[in-house]
Amino acid sequence: MFDIQRFNGVIYGADYNPEQWPREIWAEDARLMQEAGVNLVSLGIFSWALLERTEGNFDFGWLDEIMDLLHAHGVDVNLATATASPPPWFSLQYPDSRPVTADGVRLEVGGRQLYCPSHPALRDGAARLTRALATRYAQHPALKLWHINNEYGCHIDQCYCEHCARRFRAWLERRYGSIDALNGAWGTAFWSQHYITWAEIQPPRRAPTYANPTQQLDWRRFSSDNILELHTMERAILAEITPDVPATTNFLGFLPGLDYFRWAQEEDVVSLDAYPDPGSDLAHLDAGMAFDLTRSLGGGARWILMEQATSAVNWRLRNAPKPPGQMRLLNHLALARGASGIMFFQWRASRAGAEKFHSGLVQHVGQQRSRVWREVTAFGAELRRLTPLLAAGVPARVALMFDWHSWWALNIDSKPAALPLLPLVARWYAALKALGQNVDFVPPHGDLGGYDVVVLPNLYLMADETASALRAFVERGGHLVSGYFTGIVDAQEHIHLGGYGAPISDVLGLWVEEWDVLLPGQTNTVAWAGRDPVTVTDWCDVIHLQGAQAQATFTDRFYAGQPAMTRHTFGQGQAWYVGTELPPSALQGLLGEVLQGAGVPLTVLPAHVDLTVSALPEGAQVLHLLNAHATDPVSLRIPDGGVLFPGGEAAGTTLTLPPYGVTLVQYPQAVTVADVQVL
């Protein structure tokens, strides 16, 4: 279990890589950490090569020294198991531990994360190092948290080598039991793919044309599970030696390779690395969506922002800095959405290596000359006053359903159209945020009971159990909104026959006969009673009603006059269907109607205003009001009776947020977002 009381208030800190710096700097670092209000650092993430210089020979001298120094300065340690990157000697001693791409290329020494997750020596080596570190530092007073590995799957989420092929076969045998069952699931009657023995089965390596889709999907599932085994192996060693020290590994939000809803079950606390593009007007929406996902992965529990940049990163083609104020704004966004800790990569910007142009708390110019330093120390001081937020929850009445398996299946080639899922989800998310909603993400197997509205931006793969859960949700009075190309295949990636959307056809009150994929530049028009006609793009379903009512109809092309959007009363609830790609304003309009129908209060906010409502114990609530605009202020009307948080002065009923401005207002009771208005 994770108890935030282990830490000294809200966690504030960074990855700390003292091994990149001479010893003279270390004492200065510890002193500057105190000055900045840093209370936790992640140590040793890329230290394997310095900790184990030949197999089994450890040198912990420097780490002992730095652990003691940090402790003496009141800085706690989030100690890495240091397994993120094996040393060159390891990769050369075990050449087949280097991962292999789908094209059969074995990768070379010189970058990082150079390992095959299946290789026995890698597994042994990671276990050996984890055990040695846990044993050495079990009693060290600075040790407060374990940081297992680092960003699993960030570079290598699939390895196509023979070790992995063997484990893939074993995984498939466990899943299917017999080769006949596998042949059935993979549909191998197609293209002469029938397998006689398990030994014939390969990873979906580069093939002459499309690899078998179910093979590709199972490969994704296997790869996520296989890397997770590495993680739980280290986790078990730590739990054995230091049962009282919580453990985490840093997630990457919407990372394609790992099913984080499954992974999160193995974490004591979920943590996130978030690098929205500071140059984008949507940085706060990108970040906010990842923050909401992260809280949802932990079932609503508070979480740790483990890494972010103080200013620019170095890995985009153009790396915009965070202008003054933006870092603070994004940190407040994380706190509003449930973070218990605000950390950065990295403490001191590197002098050498591939990340030397990545910002740090201590920049190349030195702290005295740096506006970034002024901002991080000011924020460190501000954080000390925000401790009561550690007890806040983020109650949501609306959930977006998200599923890694469906995402994997949708991403497989040979579809009616390539549909990138994240931009699609982001459009629904942005529309809900613009209506002032707190939003959770929920997996298909998640509990829908607490929500009034569940949105399926796209759930291409829908298992029968998911359809049953959605049916029960609507029957009991829930409001469901489904986007197009949903409920198309089952868990084996076989089409649900009898009309697309078949598994929830009764709930939606319709069936889809076919779709019209629009080419770039092509549009259709939707006539929507009481509103202006809407121009739509990308995709139009040919819908047949079976109980639902058309809310809007297409006006062009061969299905002119047929429904584009529908609504169906089912049991005590309502099911809406959107059979096309709506522009943002229309999507927002539609969701507004859905929320109203569901009795969920809403307001209308411009995209640069971010609103979260958090709930303190004993019924108090806090409005977190953020202006993400870089140059323009925004004025708001807020409910009466609030006090500024922290501070306690009366908040009045209007306030102006400067560019990148943040205001928190606390109320003794629940507030309704309908009472927040932009002036």
Ligand code: GLA
């Ligand atoms: C990731 C890694 C860090 C660093 C940063 C750079 O988050 O975990 O080691 O490479 O990216 O943005």
Ligand code: ZN
């Ligand atoms: Zn491998």
